[in-house]
Structure formats: structure tokens, C-alpha cells
Amino acid sequence: MKGRTKVTLVMLLMAGAFIYLIFIGIKEGSMFYFEVAEYNAKLPSIATERVRVNGSVVWNTVNYDTKLRRLTFTMKDTKGPEKLQIEYMGAPPDLVEQEGVTVVAEGSYRSTDNVFVSSKLLIKCPSKYERKEGGKV
Numbered sequence: 081m082k083g084r085t086k087v088t089l090v091m092l093l094m095a096g097a098f099i100y101l102i103f104i105g106i107k108e109g110s111m112f113y114f115e116v117a118e119y120n121a122k123l124p125s126i127a128t129e130r131v132r133v134n135g136s137v138v139w140n141t142v143n144y145d146t147k148l149r150r151l152t153f154t155m156k157d158t159k160g161p162e163k164l165q166i167e168y169m170g171a172p173p174d175l176v177e178q179e180g181v182t183v184v185a186e187g188s189y190r191s192t193d194n195v196f197v198s199s200k201l202l203i204k205c206p207s208k209y210e211r212k213e214g215g216k217v
Contacts, residue, residue: 111186116157116164119196127189133164133196139179144172151176155183155196168198175203 116135135155142153185198
């Protein structure tokens with residue numbers, strides 16, 4: 081009986097640990113997704129939460145400091161005039177300086193200087209590619 085009790089106890093502990101890891105993974109992996117206008121409307125109540133914000137890069141605002149490895153730019157709502165200042169530490173994604181490129185920034189808001197601090201930047205690829213006028217495909 082003792083051997084069977086030990087096995088049962090070990091199985092229960094393993095099942096509990098497995099359920100805990102699943103719960104933590106779901107909690108860490110799930111976060112709110114907003115457009116710039118939606119996010120700005122919900123500030124400051126969600127300032128400390130990690131979220132994803134979607135918008136397009138205002139191309140003439142892109143600045144990369146090579147010494148600090150800090151990328152800053154302004155993100156504009158895809159459907160309106162709302163804007164959000166973004167800061168990202170790390171190498172800039174390849175297409176970030178193209179005019180009108182759509183970006184998803186993952187991070188949280190730093191209210192001391194009104195900047196969204198992104199830990200991850202995802203560049204959305206255009207849905208269709210067109211050849212240039214007079215060019216070859």
C-alpha cells in the first residue's frame with residue numbers, strides 16, 4: 081500500500097506542476113492587442129500592463145542611436161490621426177524606415193516621459209507585392 085501511495089502522490093505532484101506550467105504559459109502568452117487610438121483612449125488605466133499596439137511608422141521620425149542601440153519613432157494609428165511615441169532597445173528591424181510600414185510593438189507604457197517601451201517589434205509585410213513601373217518581375 082505504501083508503494084502505491086507514493087506513486088499516487090508523485091503523479092498528483094507531477095499533474096499539479098504540469099497544470100501550473102500551462103497556466104503560467106497562457107498568462108504570459110496572452111496579452112491585449114490595440115490600435116494606437118484604442119490604446120491612447122485607455123491610458124493611463126492600462127499603462128503598466130504589457131500589451132501589443134498596432135500602427136504605422138511615421139517614416140521621418142525614425143531615429144537609431146548606434147551607441148545606445150536605441151530605436152525611437154512615432155507610430156500612427158492606421159485609421160486616424162492618433163500617435164504614440166515608441167522606444168525599442170536593440171537592432172532595428174530591416175523595413176522599419178520604409179514609409180507607411182505597419183508595426184506591432186509589444187511592451188508597456190512609461191508614464192514619466194510618455195513613451196511606449198517596446199521589448200519586441202514585429203514588422204507586418206505588405207499583403208501584395210507590385211512591380212515597379214517599367215520594371216521586371
